[in-house]
Amino acid sequence: MAITVWGRLTSSNVQKVIWTLGELELPYEHVVVGGFAKGTNTPDYRAMNPNGLVPTIRDGELVLWESNAIVRYLSAEYGSGLLFPVEARERAVVDQWADWTATTFQPSWSAVFAAKVRTPAAEQKPDDIGKAIANAERQFEILDGRLADVPFLAGDKLTYADLIAGIGLYRWTTMDISRRSFANVTAWHRRLRERPAYVKAVEVPYDELVGRLTF
Ligand SMILES: N[C@@H](CCC(=O)N[C@@H](CS)C(=O)NCC(=O)O)C(=O)O
Structure with a gap:
């Protein structure tokens, strides 16, 4: 089934x-x-x-x-042995980045998306947007540091940590904001964009969410 x-x-x-x-x-x-x-x-x-x-x-x-x-x-x-390392020490690194994304990274860029895209223009608060961007950039810096050493979050191969974290890139790079650029994150984004499954699932316009906080 x-x-x-x-x-x-x-x-x-x-x-x-x-x-x-x-x-x-x-x-x-x-x-x-x-x-x-x-x-x-x-x-x-x-x-x-x-x-x-x-x-x-x-x-x-x-x-x-x-x-x-x-x-x-x-x-x-x-995807055992593919997206999901079987060896505990390897998988722990995947979980580290996946859990960091859940608790820290995704909330940081989501807060910018909520403040700048989902909040109706008349209700937007530039100070709040600025603080949210600064916080997200601190997390992108951490990501960038990691990606200076490895092509994917857990090392040489794509794992579920990249899938959990990578969904933020399209929104982050297409929002109408001033943002710092991070060369290693940009290179990672380029690598993800070479994957048809990523482009099909994630690079999806979000016009229906603009100015809409209700869902
Ligand atoms: N922690 C949950 C969050 C789920 C969530 O907030 N989903 C949102 C969309 S991203 C939702 O269902 N919003 C209401 C809707 O779409 O009707 C998860 O990761 O699955």
């Missing part, structure tokens, strides 16, 4: 999942819910995902939400 994914393609958390499926060349069914499509507040959907958020997946008997958990699961189940 094919994997089913619920979620809208303009959600960066859904994009991680679609990108992972693409890297692993796994067939899947896609049900568009969330945002304008709604559908996340029904009893059936809430029974799968009590948060009423996207993404959610089903793979056989397994129903799973939380995008990073989904990416890790797919990588372990279908």
Whole structure:
């Protein structure tokens, strides 16, 4: 039975999942819910995902939400030795960058996206935007330092840490803001853009999110 994914393609958390499926060349069914499509507040959907958020997946008997958990699961189940190192010390490094992304990096660029893109122009606060950009740049500096040493976050090969972190690059580089440039991050972005699964899943226009804080 094919994997089913619920979620809208303009959600960066859904994009991680679609990108992972693409890297692993796994067939899947896609049900568009969330945002304008709604559908996340029904009893059936809430029974799968009590948060009423996207993404959610089903793979056989397994129903799973939380995008990073989904990416890790797919990588372990279908990408062992590929996206998911089997050796504990190697995997620990992948988890370090994945968890840093969840707790620190993604919240930092998401805060800029919320303040500058999702907040209606008349309500935007330049000071808040400036502080959010400065904080995000501190995290990009850390990323840049790592990528000075290795082509991908965990070393020589693409892993699920790159999938979890890499979804931020399109939004970061296309927002109408002044930002510092980071040469190693730019080179990593270029490497990711060579991957059709990345481009298809992540380089997705987000016009429907402009000025809209409600979803
Ligand atoms: N921590 C959750 C966050 C999920 C989340 O906030 N999803 C947003 C889209 S990125 C959502 O469902 N928004 C409401 C909607 O799209 O209707 C995850 O990573 O899966």
